[in-house]
Amino acid sequence: MSETANQKRDVDGDAAIGRHLEREYEAGWVTDIESDTLPPGLDEDVVRFISGKKNEPEWMLEWRLEAYRHWLTMDHPKWAHVHYPKIDFNAISYFSAPRSQEDRPKSLDEVDPELLRTYEKLGIPLHEQEMLAGVAVDAVFDSVSVATTFRSKLAESGVIFCSISEALQEYPELVRKYMGSVVPYRDNYFAALNSAVFSDGSFVYIPEGVRCPMELSTYFRINAENTGQFERTLIIAEEGSHVSYLEGCTAPQRDENQLHAAVVELVAHKDAKIKYSTVQNWYPGDSEGRGGIYNFVTKRGLCAGERSHISWTQVETGSAITWKYPSVILRGDDSVGEFYSVALARGRQQADTGTKMIHLGKNTRSTIISKGISAVRAENSYRGLVRISPTADGARNFTQCDSLLIGDQCGAHTFPYIESRNPTATVEHEATTSKVSDDQLFLCRQRGLDPEKAVSMIVNGFCKDVFRELPMEFAVEAGKLLEISLEGAVG
Amino acid sequence: MLKISNLHVTIAGEAILKGLDLEIAAGEVHAIMGPNGSGKSTLAAVLAGREGYEVTEGSIEYFGEDLAALEPEERAWRGVFLAFQYPVEIPGVTNLEFLRASVDALRAHRGEAATSAVDFMKLARATCKQVGLDTDFLKRGVNEGFSGGEKKRNELLQMLLLEPKLAVLDETDSGLDIDALGVVADGVNTLRSPERAIILITHYQRLLNHIVPDRVHVLSGGRIIRSGGKELALELEEKGYGWLTEAAA
Ligand SMILES: Nc1ncnc2c1ncn2[C@@H]1O[C@H](COP(=O)(O)OP(=O)(O)OP(=O)(O)O)[C@@H](O)[C@H]1O
Ligand SMILES: [Mg+2]
Numbered sequence: 001m002s003e004t005a006n007q008k009r010d011v012d013g014d015a016a017i018g019r020h021l022e023r024e025y026e027a028g029w030v031t032d033i034e035s036d037t038l039p040p041g042l043d044e045d046v047v048r049f050i051s052g053k054k055n056e057p058e059w060m061l062e063w064r065l066e067a068y069r070h071w072l073t074m075d076h077p078k079w080a081h082v083h084y085p086k087i088d089f090n091a092i093s094y095f096s097a098p099r100s101q102e103d104r105p106k107s108l109d110e111v112d113p114e115l116l117r118t119y120e121k122l123g124i125p126l127h128e129q130e131m132l133a134g135v136a137v138d139a140v141f142d143s144v145s146v147a148t149t150f151r152s153k154l155a156e157s158g159v160i161f162c163s164i165s166e167a168l169q170e171y172p173e174l175v176r177k178y179m180g181s182v183v184p185y186r187d188n189y190f191a192a193l194n195s196a197v198f199s200d201g202s203f204v205y206i207p208e209g210v211r212c213p214m215e216l217s218t219y220f221r222i223n224a225e226n227t228g229q230f231e232r233t234l235i236i237a238e239e240g241s242h243v244s245y246l247e248g249c250t251a252p253q254r255d256e257n258q259l260h261a262a263v264v265e266l267v268a269h270k271d272a273k274i275k276y277s278t279v280q281n282w283y284p285g286d287s288e289g290r291g292g293i294y295n296f297v298t299k300r301g302l303c304a305g306e307r308s309h310i311s312w313t314q315v316e317t318g319s320a321i322t323w324k325y326p327s328v329i330l331r332g333d334d335s336v337g338e339f340y341s342v343a344l345a346r347g348r349q350q351a352d353t354g355t356k357m358i359h360l361g362k363n364t365r366s367t368i369i370s371k372g373i374s375a376v377r378a379e380n381s382y383r384g385l386v387r388i389s390p391t392a393d394g395a396r397n398f399t400q401c402d403s404l405l406i407g408d409q410c411g412a413h414t415f416p417y418i419e420s421r422n423p424t425a426t427v428e429h430e431a432t433t434s435k436v437s438d439d440q441l442f443l444c445r446q447r448g449l450d451p452e453k454a455v456s457m458i459v460n461g462f463c464k465d466v467f468r469e470l471p472m473e474f475a476v477e478a479g480k481l482l483e484i485s486l487e488g489a490v491g
Numbered sequence: 492m493l494k495i496s497n498l499h500v501t502i503a504g505e506a507i508l509k510g511l512d513l514e515i516a517a518g519e520v521h522a523i524m525g526p527n528g529s530g531k532s533t534l535a536a537v538l539a540g541r542e543g544y545e546v547t548e549g550s551i552e553y554f555g556e557d558l559a560a561l562e563p564e565e566r567a568w569r570g571v572f573l574a575f576q577y578p579v580e581i582p583g584v585t586n587l588e589f590l591r592a593s594v595d596a597l598r599a600h601r602g603e604a605a606t607s608a609v610d611f612m613k614l615a616r617a618t619c620k621q622v623g624l625d626t627d628f629l630k631r632g633v634n635e636g637f638s639g640g641e642k643k644r645n646e647l648l649q650m651l652l653l654e655p656k657l658a659v660l661d662e663t664d665s666g667l668d669i670d671a672l673g674v675v676a677d678g679v680n681t682l683r684s685p686e687r688a689i690i691l692i693t694h695y696q697r698l699l700n701h702i703v704p705d706r707v708h709v710l711s712g713g714r715i716i717r718s719g720g721k722e723l724a725l726e727l728e729e730k731g732y733g734w735l736t737e738a739a740a
Contacts, residue, residue: 438542439579443633445563446539446573447589447649448596457592461583461632 038095044068046094047196053095054165057172067185067195074189083350084294084321087259094197159212160205164232167203174205178236182265182302190261191298198232206241215471217246231262237272239305244275246474261296270305270332277470279478282318284349292320299326303335311338313469315478317485320349325383327356330364337366340466344485345378354383359392368399371463374410375486381413388425395425403433404462406455456483492517492554492688493657499548500537507533509713518685522699522724523692525710526732531692532576535661539573540566553657568600570656574646574663581633586645589633590615594652615652622647623674639666647678658682659690664698676701696728711736
């Protein structure tokens with residue numbers, strides 16, 4: 001869910017294919033959900049109910065229950081540089097069938113006009129607009145064999161790409177071996193909650209020596225409404241394999257659930273490479289921040305083998321509150337971790353993001369490039385930890401952390417934490433804060449660009465080092481997304 | 492084309508231009524000279540519409556329109572171009588994308604289609620050669636790390652691609668090597684045509700050996716205190732400004 005659910009926008013730029021695929025998954029990939037919804041509230045019976053609904057193996061239920069019991073002992077984290085009303089976890093329903101038609105907006109007329117304007121700017125067809133906004137429509141798709149082609153191509157190379165629910169039925173031993181191995185349920189408050197009640201998510205397995213023949217996009221998998229608030233993703237790359245995974249979409253997505261707490265785990269074995277790209281654009285709320293999504297995500301990758309490589313690239317523009325730190329544990333010698341991030345906060349948004357690079361193996365290397373943009377009254381924080389353990393001889397980190405301010409009522413904060421316990425390690429940190437200057441704006445306007453185009457161009461330039469890391473189509477969309485997100489931020 | 496009458500401009504409440512008159516017809520090249528701090532760049536900025544420059548009195552008429560009422564980009568769309576005295580850097584935005592966005596913005600307002608990437612690239616490369624910049628400069632950030640002279644050449648590159656109706660060059664010849672001076676002159680002379688007007692702000696008579704101006708004006712204390720033909724520049728070179736400013740005071 002978090003970034004991935006309700007995914008409607010086709011990142012490959014071919015909406016029609018996406019719609020066909022979706023049809024296919026409705027037919028084939030997704031467990032049937034009977035139309036019952038649990039009343040709000042959380043206890044062990046709820047956990048049992050969810051697990052039972054999904055027909056999960058006994059060990060899975062046990063693990064969920066342990067997680068739940070542990071969660072009860074934990075306190076809500078307070079240290080993030082964000083403010084929000086206390087969440088009442090008993091006011092949330094942990095298992096819900098797709099929203100009934102009656103609960104939804106009857107037509108686009110009932111949807112925030114600002115949101116509709118954005119859809120139009122992004123060129124999203126009316127039909128998709130309705131789905132993104134959760135309007136009650138009977139979606140009728142043509143069934144075509146595109147998805148079948150797609151699945152058979154993956155199957156040929158032995159790649160598994162399915163939902164976690166399906167993986168629990170088809171490949172329970174793989175799930176059992178890896179789930180929680182990178183993010184244990186004890187890890188943090190939201191990870192514990194997710195472990196107890198996770199709804200669904202993606203499962204990816206790349207066998208030894210295989211280069212995944214295509215970019216894997218959540219778009220190909222996610223069914224419209226049922227990944228829910230507590231998504232769980234698990235990606236395993238066996239020795240010498242490669243995979244690039246795309247999560248999210250540029251269209252602002254709405255969800256009736258305000259709280260989203262996803263967990264993503266990546267495991268890269270010897271010589272394997274995982275590239276994980278995210279474009280996140282949850283609804284940030286109206287101009288007062290009402291109705292915006294709280295996005296609390298735990299993402300972590302384990303470079304388990306020698307020379308393994310994990311790269312996170314993210315563009316964050318949505319949500320009322322974002323709290324996430326994609327991290328890499330560099331256990332294998334000579335392994336590489338990378339984090340490239342653009343986080344834009346405008347209006348009353350609060351973003352607290354960053355990364356952790358934990359160096360355990362020898363000659364491990366990590367690179368962190370973080371670009372934070374704050375506009376209007378937004379607060380944007382970067383929080384990064386680089387830990388070099390005594391075993392990490394010759395480890396190297398380079399961190400560059402740049403903030404760009406648009407207007408004078410917004411804030412940018414940087415909290416770099418460096419813990420080096422090995423004298424042979426090198427850790428470099430560079431930080432800058434700049435403003436979109438009047439001189440730059442004037443130059444652009446003198447050359448015929450209107451102020452919004454000018455700002456978006458300057459901001460895109462600021463983000464270039466990160467956009468470069470995104471797959472091509474994603475980069476183009478990300479640029480467009482920033483432009484739209486910044487509208488009204490100047491003047 | 493351009494008629495400035497009794498122009499008074501204040502910056503942060505301080506009067507900088509104090510009753511400036513200037514009239515330029517299409518096809519003409521006018522040079523503006525004058526001591527440091529006399530208001531030359533202020534005039535250029537006011538013509539381009541920079542924020543913070545308040546017109547308190549007088550008028551600027553451009554093709555019969557009230558120029559001061561327009562936003563900076565609206566002036567650009569109507570053909571007003573300013574080559575900056577101190578060009579600013581825009582990190583990460585490549586020169587090529589910046590130039591193309593500018594050209595396309597202007598074309599859009601003339602009702603013309605956007606340029607094709609291939610055609611524009613060809614044109615941009617050819618123009619780079621003309622102003623003596625290696626085509627690698629197209630890939631670099633706008634003015635990012637450019638030397639002083641390279642920045643000036645880059646202003647010329649923009650001017651030639653945008654083909655303005657009214658070009659104001661604010662000391663584009665300052666800080667240039669001898670060869671570059673020829674490049675500025677060539678650029679301006681290329682642009683020179685019966686439908687365009689050019690204002691050259693300069694401190695050096697030598698530029699005017701390459702670009703023969705129709706008129707030379709001396710700006711001092713926020714006003715034009717003397718106008719003349721190209722001989723005036725030679726006279727200034729010889730005598731300095733003292734004899735004029737004293738007479739005006
Ligand atoms: N932002 C500002 N605030 C206050 N005074 C200003 C500002 N900008 C310019 N001035 C003043 O206005 C006067 C005219 O400046 P301007 O830059 O127009 O001079 P100039 O003729 O272009 O000089 P130069 O030959 O040195 O380039 C100067 O006294 C300058 O200090
Ligand atoms: Mg000046």
